[in-house]
Each structure stands twice: as structure tokens, then as C-alpha cells.
Amino acid sequence: MHEWALAESVIKTLKNQKKRVSKAEVIFGKLQDIDREIFSFAIEELLKQEKDFRPVIKICEEEAVFECISCGMEFDLKKGLEDAGEKENVHFLPEMVKVFIKCPGCGSRDFEIKKGRGLSIRIKEK
Ligand SMILES: [Zn+2]
Numbered sequence: 169m170h171e172w173a174l175a176e177s178v179i180k181t182l183k184n185q186k187k188r189v190s191k192a193e194v195i196f197g198k199l200q201d202i203d204r205e206i207f208s209f210a211i212e213e214l215l216k217q218e219k220d221f222r223p224v225i226k227i228c229e230e231e232a233v234f235e236c237i238s239c240g241m242e243f244d245l246k247k248g249l250e251d252a253g254e255k256e257n258v259h260f261l262p263e264m265v266k267v268f269i270k271c272p273g274c275g276s277r278d279f280e281i282k283k284g285r286g287l288s289i290r291i292k293e294k
């Protein structure tokens with residue numbers, strides 16, 4: 169249940185901004201092992217406990233992007249999975265990604281994860 173811990177740290181981060189936060193976007197990388205429903209429920213519940221802190225929090229997803237170290241090709245999750253004959257609905261941990269994906273250009277499993285593994289917060293101040 170690390171969704172609750174993450175939600176708590178997101179709220180904390182927002183509250184610790186110098187200026188009051190009115191809107192924020194929480195962006196999950198597609199490779200993050202997070203249940204978005206649980207996460208947004210946790211955010212809602214935590215905000216209910218706040219007296220005058222009610223930012224609008226939007227949850228978005230960032231596509232994963234990989235770059236092949238052998239041939240330099242950039243590719244997304246769908247393409248990498250297709251080429252390796254896997255289905256897109258495989259639920260991954262970032263550490264597992266090399267088991268399922270290979271470069272559509274040269275077939276190498278030697279690639280970097282450029283995008284899609286982190287969690288970021290985009291803040292809009294009032
Ligand atoms: Zn390649």
C-alpha cells in the first residue's frame with residue numbers, strides 16, 4: 169500500500185511550497201507500480217482532513233520512452249513489447265522491463281529508460 173505513503177508525501181510537498189498551491193498535476197511514469205485509483209482515493213481522503221488547503225490535483229500518466237544503447241533508436245513501451253511478442257497489459261516493475269522488451273531496431277535488450285519511471289509534480293501557484 170505505498171500509494172498512501174506517496175499521496176501523503178505529495179500533499180506534504182504541496183503544503184511546503186512558499187506560495188499557496190491552487191493546482192497541481194501529479195505525473196506517474198507508466199512503469200511505476202502504482203494503483204492510480206487507490207492513489208487518487210488517498211489524495212481525496214487526505215485533503216478532507218485539511219482545513220483550508222484544497223488544491224485541485226490532477227493525476228496524469230507519462231508514457232515510457234526507451235533508448236537503445238546499441239543503435240540509438242528511441243521507442244515506446246508498445247513498440248518494444250510488440251517486437252518481443254509480449255502483450256501491452258503486462259504490469260511491470262522498472263527492474264523487470266528488460267525481461268519483456270527489446271529494441272525494435274536491432275533486437276538488443278541493452279537500453280536505457282529515458283522516461284516513464286518516476287513520479288513528478290507540476291505545481292501551479294496562485
Ligand atoms: Zn537497437
